[in-house]
Amino acid sequence: xxxxxxxxxxxxSELVSETSLLELVEMVWENDRQFxxxxxxxxxxxxxxxxxxxxxxxxxxxxxxxGKTIFGDWRMPLGWSCKRARLExxxxxEERGQVLADRKDKPCHTVMWSGPTPPEGxxxxxxxxxxxxxxxxxxxxxxxxILYTPSEPRSWKRQIVEAGALAVVTSxxxxxxxxPDAVFWFNGWSDNPxxxxxTAGDTPLPAMAISPAAGVELEVLMDRAKVKLKMVVDSxxxxxxxxxxxxxxxxxxxxxxxxxxxxxxxxxxxxxSGSAVILxxxxxxxxxxxxxRLPPLKRAVRGLLTNECYGTVGFAAMNPGILxxxxxxxxxxxxxxxxxxxxxxxxxxxxxxxxxxxxxxLMNLLLDEWFARxxxxxHFKRDQPFALTDNAYNDPQLGVFCTYVxxxxxxxxxxxxxxxxxxxxxxxxxxTISVAYLHFLASATKEEAMWLAHQTxxxxxxxxxxxxxxxxxxxxxxxxxxxxxxxxxxxxxxLKEIAFxxxxxxxxxxxxEERAQGHLAxxxxxxxxxxxxxxxxxxxxxxxxCEPGTLPPQDGLGEFAELRPLKKFIGTPTYDTIPKExxxxxxxxxxxxxxxxxxxxCDGKLTLADIARRVNHEFERNGNDSLVEHFRLMGxxxxxxxxxxxxxxxxxxxxxxxxxxxxDGDAPAEDSPAxxxxxxxxxPAE
Numbered sequence: 001x002x003x004x005x006x007x008x009x010x011x012x013s014e015l016v017s018e019t020s021l022l023e024l025v026e027m028v029w030e031n032d033r034q035f036x037x038x039x040x041x042x043x044x045x046x047x048x049x050x051x052x053x054x055x056x057x058x059x060x061x062x063x064x065x066x067g068k069t070i071f072g073d074w075r076m077p078l079g080w081s082c083k084r085a086r087l088e089x090x091x092x093x094e095e096r097g098q099v100l101a102d103r104k105d106k107p108c109h110t111v112m113w114s115g116p117t118p119p120e121g122x123x124x125x126x127x128x129x130x131x132x133x134x135x136x137x138x139x140x141x142x143x144x145x146i147l148y149t150p151s152e153p154r155s156w157k158r159q160i161v162e163a164g165a166l167a168v169v170t171s172x173x174x175x176x177x178x179x180p181d182a183v184f185w186f187n188g189w190s191d192n193p194x195x196x197x198x199t200a201g202d203t204p205l206p207a208m209a210i211s212p213a214a215g216v217e218l219e220v221l222m223d224r225a226k227v228k229l230k231m232v233v234d235s236x237x238x239x240x241x242x243x244x245x246x247x248x249x250x251x252x253x254x255x256x257x258x259x260x261x262x263x264x265x266x267x268x269x270x271x272x273s274g275s276a277v278i279l280x281x282x283x284x285x286x287x288x289x290x291x292x293r294l295p296p297l298k299r300a301v302r303g304l305l306t307n308e309c310y311g312t313v314g315f316a317a318m319n320p321g322i323l324x325x326x327x328x329x330x331x332x333x334x335x336x337x338x339x340x341x342x343x344x345x346x347x348x349x350x351x352x353x354x355x356x357x358x359x360x361x362l363m364n365l366l367l368d369e370w371f372a373r374x375x376x377x378x379h380f381k382r383d384q385p386f387a388l389t390d391n392a393y394n395d396p397q398l399g400v401f402c403t404y405v406x407x408x409x410x411x412x413x414x415x416x417x418x419x420x421x422x423x424x425x426x427x428x429x430x431x432t433i434s435v436a437y438l439h440f441l442a443s444a445t446k447e448e449a450m451w452l453a454h455q456t457x458x459x460x461x462x463x464x465x466x467x468x469x470x471x472x473x474x475x476x477x478x479x480x481x482x483x484x485x486x487x488x489x490x491x492x493x494x495l496k497e498i499a500f501x502x503x504x505x506x507x508x509x510x511x512x513e514e515r516a517q518g519h520l521a522x523x524x525x526x527x528x529x530x531x532x533x534x535x536x537x538x539x540x541x542x543x544x545x546c547e548p549g550t551l552p553p554q555d556g557l558g559e560f561a562e563l564r565p566l567k568k569f570i571g572t573p574t575y576d577t578i579p580k581e582x583x584x585x586x587x588x589x590x591x592x593x594x595x596x597x598x599x600x601x602c603d604g605k606l607t608l609a610d611i612a613r614r615v616n617h618e619f620e621r622n623g624n625d626s627l628v629e630h631f632r633l634m635g636x637x638x639x640x641x642x643x644x645x646x647x648x649x650x651x652x653x654x655x656x657x658x659x660x661x662x663x664d665g666d667a668p669a670e671d672s673p674a675x676x677x678x679x680x681x682x683x684p685a686e
Contacts, residue, residue, distance in 0.1 A: 067200035077197035079240035115204025171215025194588035267417030273336030482549030
């Protein structure tokens, strides 16, 4: 059994166009850089027209942007538009008219979701407030003034509103020491300190951003004399929609492979570049399979350009039939820069261990085979733990393996993220990998699936051996060898568990008639993993010279340790459905990868102690205090249902979809449960 990845990559590379990629980046960036909802719709229309020009089926899905609708645990943003915004000095008289910020020059000068000023603007004295603590000390001096701060103001917006400020000006910028003339993009203006998007009920406070250099000049002027500023913001809120643009290439099987990424950002790199990689992948796969330069597809290929997180979960909630057909995905985010002077670094995040799979193996192999050759001197962290962007489809309730590749550089979320440093060479390398990944999985049969399973055994075999080596070193100097040996055995058993999941996932990429036989072959590979683990255990036991002790219980879980949590929503948590006063004590869950991965294990079968043990292994962490506080809160507000020992798992409802692992009627009994009737139905045509 042999698969020539280099040959597949070479064939894809010959079809990918660097010129096309750069044009696509500019097409998406041209309107999205305004970061208003009308601009997003304009981009969607352009992208749809481009897809149709190529002969790719195009459709735009509309997700509510009304500030009220909730999908999963995410409250959708309120629509926003801004025609103009300008900030200038009014006093001292000799400085009158000096412009500090003008949206016409740099859209980032306007905080997204800034409230409007009166048509004539706001003219008021400006007061320097350095941070939240400074605001508490000067709270009585703020009312009726424009508050200027060199700090990030979003987490204390509510205190600013309560103090009576007329408007906010900030000069905070990430990497200000490198790019002092850049303006940071503030892409949220929620009253909730842990929030993100502006939603119904938030305060429409006018707000603008200036560069750090302009902030220094303003502070110098304020040291000399009383300063008044004039701010004009012509913005409005509206109930509208978030467009999710879809390109679709049909195939015989009612299964799909997805490329997903967010548009609707202000940066050329983040994420017009990822959007371009997805669009170019669709062009190449469609044209290549049409003219015979690529083998025909067995599964459909879909590309989605969405709004980050909000559009992703909204699309899943509104289109469950499509989600049931998607079996694997790749999430591309910020693919266009690698130059040393941009501090660019790439990362590949594997899927959560709860859904370990062979798609991650394929991405690792493609990156190893192609990227290093085509983009030398890059900085790339491989096989990193799960982190959230538009890959929430990994949630087992949604059931899509979604590997994720992203980057950050010094220009991230600033006005300096423009076309001038976008690298066509880097885009070409990623688009080639994207085409190869999508086409490989969309055309795979038992032969390719078994090859991936073998490569996955090698991947986990290295992890098992590395773990054994680390525990060997620790055992040599350990005082309590039985206790340490018990911990070593526990980690090895965990690696075996997720390796079993990953190996068996290869069956999803076999044809239906191949899966029964393929299942038996995959069981043999699982036995090989078991032997590797047992070999490491024997080696460690001989080194320790004793039997393993008793595994210590998970600390800090208290009364919840033996209860089984059942997740009651799709996607990842935000606590948008929980009252503000109840959620502030535990902090935001929005970017908490450990919590998200813990929730992905919450199928009602495992106790919280079982889940905590798995998360501690997945993220190489210790301690469960934060985890139990989050679970306590979610249990109190219905996001998690607690099942007592012996209590049966309730059946899923349509409002609470739980994707089961795919199976065939002729699979051996130890395989996953049979498909539901809904999953077995032929899906309607696009």
